[in-house]
Amino acid sequence: MRDFGAGFGYMVKGQQWVGRHGRWFGLGLLPGLITLVLYAGALIGLWYGSDDMVAWATPFADDWSSAWLGAFRGFLTALVFVFGLFLAVITFTAVTLLVGQPFYESLSEQVDRTEGGEVPESGRGFWRELWISARDSLKVLLRVAFYGVLLFALGFIPVIGQTVVPVLGFCVSGFFLAEELTAVALQRRGVDLKERLTLLRGRRMLTLGFGVPLALAFVVPFVAVFLMPGAVAGATLLVRDLTATPDEPQPQPQPEAQLAPQGRYGFSKDEARP
Numbered sequence: 001m002r003d004f005g006a007g008f009g010y011m012v013k014g015q016q017w018v019g020r021h022g023r024w025f026g027l028g029l030l031p032g033l034i035t036l037v038l039y040a041g042a043l044i045g046l047w048y049g050s051d052d053m054v055a056w057a058t059p060f061a062d063d064w065s066s067a068w069l070g071a072f073r074g075f076l077t078a079l080v081f082v083f084g085l086f087l088a089v090i091t092f093t094a095v096t097l098l099v100g101q102p103f104y105e106s107l108s109e110q111v112d113r114t115e116g117g118e119v120p121e122s123g124r125g126f127w128r129e130l131w132i133s134a135r136d137s138l139k140v141l142l143r144v145a146f147y148g149v150l151l152f153a154l155g156f157i158p159v160i161g162q163t164v165v166p167v168l169g170f171c172v173s174g175f176f177l178a179e180e181l182t183a184v185a186l187q188r189r190g191v192d193l194k195e196r197l198t199l200l201r202g203r204r205m206l207t208l209g210f211g212v213p214l215a216l217a218f219v220v221p222f223v224a225v226f227l228m229p230g231a232v233a234g235a236t237l238l239v240r241d242l243t244a245t246p247d248e249p250q251p252q253p254q255p256e257a258q259l260a261p262q263g264r265y266g267f268s269k270d271e272a273r274p
Helices: 002-020 022-057 066-099 101-115 126-154 160-188 193-202 204-217 221-243
Strands: none
Touching: 002 022, 002 204, 002 221, 022 066, 022 101, 022 221, 066 101, 066 126, 066 160, 066 221, 101 126, 101 160, 101 221, 126 160, 126 193, 160 193, 160 204, 160 221, 193 204, 193 221, 204 221
């Protein structure tokens, strides 16, 4: 359980880091706010359009009595909206990371810089990085969907389905959420998806300690917007632990005066206060 506590500690340290560097917290909020607006618009459209969608998909029920027809289509309408909300929750982080690729990569680089030591860069162009992130995010979402269907089926088992399965569900969500967040820093280090998964499985409890609390909080996308900058910062700190060699000396944070170079996407690296 020591690793689990250490993982939770990285989550807290990430939030503290953006608290001390308010400018980066503000920049990190923008992608989440943009994604939240897009998702809100899509869900509002789904809410108003789901009645017509269900009616179009169930023409065989047109001749039913009004009571049965209303109950049947009302249930299906609610189911469609709940499914859309579920998709929004499980894809929110991946889409936010894609929208905020340059913001979060610059934020991750800044965390590495302030903590001292090497600041890795992949050397790939923006569009190449974006393509790799989108491809890997899709692969991760397919894995999440597979486990989601499996856990949904197990949920019908009496007692276990109402106790063990929800816990397993949050563990699975937390693990893959940690993968998506650490991908920002690991991709800069040239670590591909397969290697990332192997690395995180090797320190499973550390990964879960970081990811599960965030998965619980990210159930509410509005909360996720405000936690996302700190989550990326904490994931970078976690990556520094995962990739450190046993005999590697502890790097010392650089003085503020040395933190002024420009990032790859043009964001200033100075630590201006808000």
